[in-house]
């Protein structure tokens with residue numbers, strides 16, 4: 208025998224957790240079904256960078272609004288979420304990339320996001336372990352990093368305090384217009400069902416435009432002060448845009464523990480979760496081109512994860528059809544930690560027919576999905 212809820216959510220990653228909290232806080236009865244540990248999917252694999260990205264107006268709106276929700280939440284976050292307001296340093300290797308720094312700065316100025324152009328001297332003052340000869344950077348002050356699985360657990364604990372039911376260790380087998388069926392044939396009836404299973408979402412909702420995009424990460428021993436801000440090469444944007452080829456880019460983050468988290472790689476068409484030593488070597492070589500001292504750090508763990516990628520690089524948030532009771536909250540690619548809180552808010556607002564803080568239309572699954580080629 209099952210139970211009946213206003214909202215049944217498949218997936219206990221950070222997106223499912225954020226949806227659960229927003230719905231429970233609004234007074235809806237909520238159940239979350241998660242087969243593995245909370246946040247054990249892409250959420251545990253991700254870097255936890257909370258960052259405003261400016262690829263498109265819709266991406267700016269979602270990342271900027273969601274970053275503000277993180278800033279608002281910060282005083283309530285437990286210490287294990289490791290919120291570190293370190294800012295982002297977009298590193299420019301040469302004059303051409305400095306032109307991109309200035310373009311980005313104008314975009315961020317227009318939307319009141321605090322950003323400073325660093326010359327070479329200011330860059331080394333902030334990050335003395337970068338190699339000599341880099342041109343400068345754009346420093347975005349209010350970006351941050353968090354430890355994502357603990358953030359997901361915190362959101363779900365708060366949802367539970369607001370009355371949500373968590374069914375951990377159980378798997379959704381099927382989503383139906385009336386709710387969901389679990390692997391043991393238990394039926395949970397619900398007014399609204401949310402597919403928040405990240406890169407696995409097409410298994411429950413076949414045909415949606417979500418593909419797995421594999422990534423590798425490395426974490427080191429503790430080296431406090433080795434990296435002080437979330438460092439990204441401006442070439443990262445080219446890497447993130449490529450929809451056809453494997454790519455790597457220099458991306459390093461400080462953790463509150465003093466550890467250094469090093470990324471990142473992007474691969475389509477790979478289903479196995481095993482570490483690919485070729486990709487790993489390429490990624491670390493790229494990192495050493497920017498920070499030669501990385502070669503001397505001791506790495507203690509390497510892992511992979513799957514981003515849920517969409518053709519137009521925007522997530523799928525909202526009902527699958529105009530009057531459908533099935534909602535999607537997936538397709539967040541490499542920004543799902545950043546945009547989880549805004550996703551939860553948009554889902555709850557749509558269910559309750561409240562006016563959302565930003566328009567939901569660019570993220571609705573019913574939009575046209577044109578592939579973007581960069």
Ligand SMILES: Cc1cc2nc3c(=O)[nH]c(=O)nc-3n(C[C@H](O)[C@H](O)[C@H](O)COP(=O)(O)OP(=O)(O)OC[C@H]3O[C@@H](n4cnc5c(N)ncnc54)[C@H](O)[C@@H]3O)c2cc1C
Nearest residue numbers: 220222248249250253254256379405422512542543544545
């Ligand atoms: C290498 C890497 C680096 C990244 N770096 C960043 C970053 O710096 N900043 C950022 O914002 N984002 C980053 N991301 C992206 C971010 O991690 C994801 O977008 C985000 O975690 C997605 O959360 P989710 O809840 O949608 O998915 P997941 O965390 O994958 O959660 C989906 C959950 O669904 C569950 N599930 C699967 N099948 C079923 C089923 N049948 N029934 C019930 N549950 C099911 C899974 O067990 C899983 O826990 C990165 C991702 C990767 C891989």
